[in-house]
Amino acid sequence: MVGGQGGKDAFITEGFDNWKKIFKVTLENAPKNENLTYPTIQKDIVNCFSKEIIKFICDEIGVVHVLDTSSLSLKAAIDTVFSNNNLTIDQVRGQDYDGASNMSGAFNGLKSLILNENSSAHYIHCFAHQLQLVVVAVAKKHDDVDEFFEQLGLVVTVVSGSCKRKDIIREKQKEKVATEIGIGETETGRGLNQEISLIRAGDTR
Known part of the structure; x- marks a missing residue:
């Protein structure tokens, strides 16, 4: 979905309005023999639509997959x-x-x-990152918060050091998700409930 439901609806509406404008001067409404049905012209029109769609997607999300972050x-x-x-x-x-x-x-x-x-x-x-660092610095001044993240780090270290422990955690998580789906507490759909790696907690993670 591009730009959420609202963005998608706006894009469809805009595309339909543009198509109505094009239809007024093409095909049977075209002056004389300018029907714009020649294959080359049709390909040009499709390419124009393609570029507009790509531009819209880039404007809305701009997400690109990279193999590494160097x-x-x-x-x-x-x-x-x-x-x-x-x-x-x-x-x-x-x-x-x-x-x-x-x-x-x-x-x-x-x-x-x-x-x-x-x-x-x-x-x-990035101001959001600066704010995050401020929140981290303040949180570390609170003894309970500091202890929580210290204990979390120990848990991750213990679990990550054993394939057997990671398998146990994985199975428990699957059972939990299945139960929550069954009673309607967890939504299902594409991209939801994906298995993720257990990563050591950091100041900004």
């Missing part, structure tokens, strides 16, 4: 997206990342790689 891989992914949408790095006017070295590093971070090509692509540390 600055070079991320830069290559951005270059590909820009190229596919007839954009260039020269059109970038801002960058907004967290403080990780691969993102905002002064020499080899993604920020620097883009600034090397476009000095107008100003970098701003």
Whole structure:
């Protein structure tokens, strides 16, 4: 679903309105013999629709899968997206990342790689990430919260150190999800209830 139900409905409505405008001057409504039914013209029209749809999707979500999160891989992914949408790095006017070295590093971070090509692509540390760091710092001052995350870290260490323990956790989780689905406490659908890895907790995770 693109941009939620509201975004999807708006896109369908806009597409239908555009099609009505096109229909007024094509096919049997076309002046003289300009029916726009020649295969080459039809392909051009389809390609135009395709580009508009891709642009709309990029505007709404802009999600791209990368094999790793090194600055070079991320830069290559951005270059590909820009190229596919007839954009260039020269059109970038801002960058907004967290403080990780691969993102905002002064020499080899993604920020620097883009600034090397476009000095107008100003970098701003992500405000959401800054707020998250503030929340973490405040939470650590609370003894109960600090103890909770310390115990959580120990649990993850113990469980992750044994395949048998991880299998037990996995089976228990499956049973829990199945029970909750059965009594209607958990929704089902595409992308829901996916199995995820047990990752050591960090300040921003």
